[in-house]
Amino acid sequence: MNNTNKKLSYLGPKGTYSEEAALIYTDHNELLLVAEKTIYDVLEKVETSEEIEGIVPLENSRVGTILETIDYLIKSNNLYINKEILLPIEACLITKMELIDLKAIDEIISKPEAINQCNLWIKKNLKKNIKLTEYPSTAEAVSDLKNLNNNVAAIGNSRSAEINKCNIAFKGIQDYKNNITRFVVLSNNPNNSTGNDKTSIAFDFKISDEAGLLLKALECFAKRDINLAKIESRPKGNEIGNYIFIIDFDGHVEDSLISDALDELSKITSLLKVLGSYPK
Incomplete structure (x- = not known):
């Protein structure tokens, strides 16, 4: 839990898995959260300010290390991991309207990592030639459904569907049920020893x-x-x-x-x- 009451930068918008992890860290205090458009924006903001912390994904049990995060951390001068949060990932297939037929879906939109984590399900249940379109975040993909036709579906979490008043067609479509993402909380200052x-x-x-x-x-x-x-x-x-x-x-x-x-x-x-x- 965040005991400093500092603002916490995360990959937005509302409804991302990053927001889920951020809410856990802040004990669900949404007033502390500051949404950014990219992981790079989160890291850059924390590196240049002592007044804010950041939370970013570092590793997923299915796809491995998040390269954008680790590459930035290696090159940074004053970013330190202060805490880790392990978040179980449940991926949902989300549509604008109630879904009648899976074969009616022509396109899947989401963050690349989210698509990769559902590859087997997509191949087994959807069209062979389905279009896969990458978005900066899962929540942004779900939010954009309202601007797209009914044949487009997004991969995201249940909170993003609720926020955007969309339909959850299927829950738990991730290929590995024990799918966990490791998030890390970062700041300008290294931690003191806790003994563990x-x-x-x-x-x-x-x-x-x-x-x-x-x-x-x-x-x-x-x-x-x-x-x-x-x-x-x-x-x-x-x-x-x-x-x-x-x-x-x-x-x-x-x-x-x-x-x-x-x-x-x-x-x-x-x-x-x-x-x-x-x-x-």
Whole structure:
């Protein structure tokens, strides 16, 4: 829960999954919420102001890391993860009017990630040549149904259907029922230790093609019995074969064991970015 009463920037408009997570964090205080048009806008606003926090999706259990979020965090100078919120995702097929026949739908509109999370259902139940149109957010797609013909359906949550007075044709159309999105709350200031934290970092190597570098990096944690919760690689974008690694592990960056591990890791890395320490 937000105990600072700071405004909270999120990917709007009302009815997005981001708003759901934001309402959980603010204990359903809508007066604290500030809607933005894109994830980039949320991140930029928080990075340039100490008066506001932000909440953005970082990872989905179905489609993986949200690249727009992680790429910005890696390059930012003063953004820190302060908290994570795990939100179960129930995707709904939403139409302007009551739906009589699924085969009458010619087009699906939604955020790309939402469409991807419902791919199997779409292929099984809708036309083979159905048009898939990307929108900046699920809520914006649902809101736009009123401007489109009755053969268009949106993928969104039940709140967006309620807000826009639309029809929920089907609930739970996500391909994996245990579909969870990990949202993170960000601010300009790092957290103090709570005694039960985890930390996220990003790093790359000084010499990318030296044998055993990743093993050396992992040994920095293994020899200190630091539990790794996640490890993944992300292309650097400059050439094939160059990667940035992202690791989540137990502990706070101020803990002596963690500090020692990061000091050792820094000797073989050209980039070592602490993305934040936050309560488990």
